[in-house]
Amino acid sequence: MITIDILIIGAGVVGLATAAHVAQRFSSASVTVLERHSKFGQETSSRNSEVIHAGIYYPPGSLKARLCVAGxxxxxxxxxEExxxxxxxxxxxxxxxxxxxxTLHKLLVTGRENxxxxxxxxxxxxxxxxxxxxSACGALYSPSTGIIDSHRLMAQLEYRALRSRVIIAYSHEVVALAPKGAATMVVYRTPSGSEEKITCRCLVNAAGLNADRIAAGIGIDCDTAGYCLSFCKGEYFALPQSKARVLSHLIYPPPFKDLRGLGIHVTKSLDGRVRLGPNxxxxxxxxxxVDAAHAVKFYESIKPYLPFVELKDLQPDMAGIRPKLQGPGQPFHDFVIHREEERGLPGVINLIGIExxxxTSCLSIAQMxxxxxxxxMYS
Structure with missing residues (x-):
């Protein structure tokens, strides 16, 4: 059975950023990434608004606030640079x-505290x-918010990782895990359907929508730990180019009080297209x-501040799903980025609820x- 230093589960943007960072930082370490899909970023990382956030919304001192501002x-x-x-x-x-x-005055205070x-x-x-x-009576302006080509970002992170001799194994799905002394044994299914084993000194769980399943697989009680994930879906509707070209910025309403979402907003892509969403x-x-019938609710939500948009303009576009630690009706939950030493798993680092x-935070998360x-490994 092969033994390596660092094994990362998941090749979304956070898994790739982590692989690139640790391979460069610990140049003598052997690093492998296992990804169940045939290529990187097939879930949350590629189904989002592609916004570089400033760090306005999140409670001061939270990981989301600190990592977003740094990220x-x-x-x-x-x-x-890249x-x-x-x-x-x-x-x-x-x-x-x-x-x-x-509400905007409160966001201004929170943002500055962050x-x-x-x-x-x-x-x-x-x-x-x-x-x-x-149409609005006032606004909070954030000049440091931007947009990014998330596919190109992940491609560059993958390139950096591969250049640093990281092995990235696509179509390799983790099916079982077990502690093995101070290390972790991982059983994975190969593209041919056979099962193989690998042992690692350090396991990084960056499995996104499946992160709680991976944590449970190594013996962590996710209910007790507070690691259980809920799937939160967000749909997008596109505007025609005739309406898209009149908008120059990202336009957001005030967020939901519980921060389960930021409200149906205007997002622009680098090629000039405009989407509304997500719910x-x-x-x-x-x-x-995408449920086309939801266009009515989208239209009603954006009509107060985009009066020039008509219901017929909205066309179903795409949807994404976020791994939320915050279940229905629950208050704000922060990221979990935790080394499981107190659970007798000092070589296991869980990244849970990374929505x-x-x-925005992928590089600062990788650094953490x-x-x-x-x-x-080096203390």
Whole structure:
């Protein structure tokens, strides 16, 4: 049976960022990534708004706040250095009335506490200068919010990892795990259907939608640990180019109070297309279809601030599913990024509930995982 130093389960954006980081940081370590799909980023990493968030929404001191603010700067630097397409187009969080303006004032305070120092409140005239077709009495402007080509980002992270001699095994699905002394034994199914084993000194669980299943597979009681995931689906509808071209920024409403989502908003892609979404509702199965009947609710949600959009403009586009630790009706839950030493698994690092702002935070998460690996293998 092969024994390696570091095994990463999952080749989404966080798994790839972690592989690239640890292979460069621990140059003598052997690093392997197992991914059940035939290529990288087939789930949450490729089905999202592709937004580089600033770090406005999350409770001060939370991992989501800290890693998003740090990740924002790291990701812009990475994109510049590695020629990954991006645009720092900015975001307007708009208010329809004084009640929503009060929410924006609170977001301004939270954002500044988190270290986002370029936020600015705008009045209706200032909004009109930036977005003449948007209707709002005020807005919170975030110039450091942007958009990115997430596929190119993952491709570059994969390239960096491979250049550092990481082995990435696609179509290899983990089917069983077991502690083996201070190490972990992993059983995986190969593309041919046969099962093989590998042992690792350090296991990084970056399995996204299946992260709780991987944690349970190594013997962790996910109910007790608070690791059980809920699937939260978000659908998107596209606008025609005639309406898309009049918008220059990302346009968001105030977020839900429980932060289960950020509300149906305007997202722009690098090629100029505009999507509306996502909504947020819990599902029990992975299903990426878009219910065309939901267009009415989308239209009703965006009509107050996009009065020029008509119901007939909305066309079903795509859907994504997020692995949320926050179940229906529950309050905000932070990322779990934890070395399981107190559970007798010092070589196991679990990444659970890595949803938004996971894309923005991928490099800062990788750095944090690297710190935990240093404690595990090099302390």
């Amino acid at each position: 924002n700067r790291m990701l812009y630097d990475f994109c510049h 020629n990954v397409p991006y645009q720092r187009i900015g975001k307007l969080i708009v208010a329809a009335d004084e009640h929503e303006m009060a 270290g986002v120092h370029d936020l600015r409140l705008l009045d209706a005239d200032e909004i009109a200068c930036l977005e003449p077709r948007v 947020a509702f819990y599902v029990s199965q992975l299903d990426y279809s 938004s702002p996971g894309l 995982v690297g710190d935990l690996i240093a404690e595990t």
